Amino acid sequence: MIAKTVLDLAKARNLKVATAESCTGGMVAAALTDIPGSSAVVDRGFVTYSNEAKIDMLGVRPDTLATFGAVSEEVAREMAEGAIAQSLADIAVAITGIAGPGGSEHKPEGRVCFGLCLKGLKTQTETVEFGAVGRDRVRLLSRDHALEMLAHALA
Known part of the structure; x- marks a missing residue:
């Protein structure tokens, strides 16, 4: 199980680990904290679904x-860096995307942007196009990708 590997x-x-989640609504933090002993590693999780929450809790710039x-990716970067700044964590992952249904021509359903911040290193970002595979599937795939x-950054 990947969550146990991360821990x-x-x-x-x-x-210590922190999460900053939008479209996954805390699924990464839940996957980590489902495992006994996770309190030794998980500092906190931020669920910042609205833009206001991203600004208020993580310092994402308006x-x-x-x-x-x-x-x-720009917002995912600021979310990950904000999670580090607002926690005791050494590493943070951020997720923001369009789980669906819906989307637009420029931002289609299934587009998810990720940020990964490890203290002392440059923040990494990437975008994954999961496609219109349904809201539940996009969220699960996003959780697993995060x-x-x-795991890759900690290995």
Whole structure:
């Protein structure tokens, strides 16, 4: 199970983890905290579904949201960096996307942007196009992708 791997890797490196989630609504934090002993590693999770929450809780800049929109690598970067700044964590993953149904020509259903911030290193971002596979599936795929990003960064 990938969540257990993340916890084991973080514990071995004595690192704390935070999550900043929008479209997944806390699914990454839940996957981690479902495992006994996770309190040794998980510091906190931010569910920042609205733009206001992204601004208030994570320090995402209003001009970043206005220029790029909530579903962008720029916002994912600021979310991940904000999770580090507003926590005791050493590593944070951020997720913002369009789970569906819906979307637009420029931001289709299934587009999810991720940010990964590890103290002392440049924040990484990426966009994954999961496609119009349904809201539940996009959210599960996003959760799993975020956990894979954490595991890879901690390995």
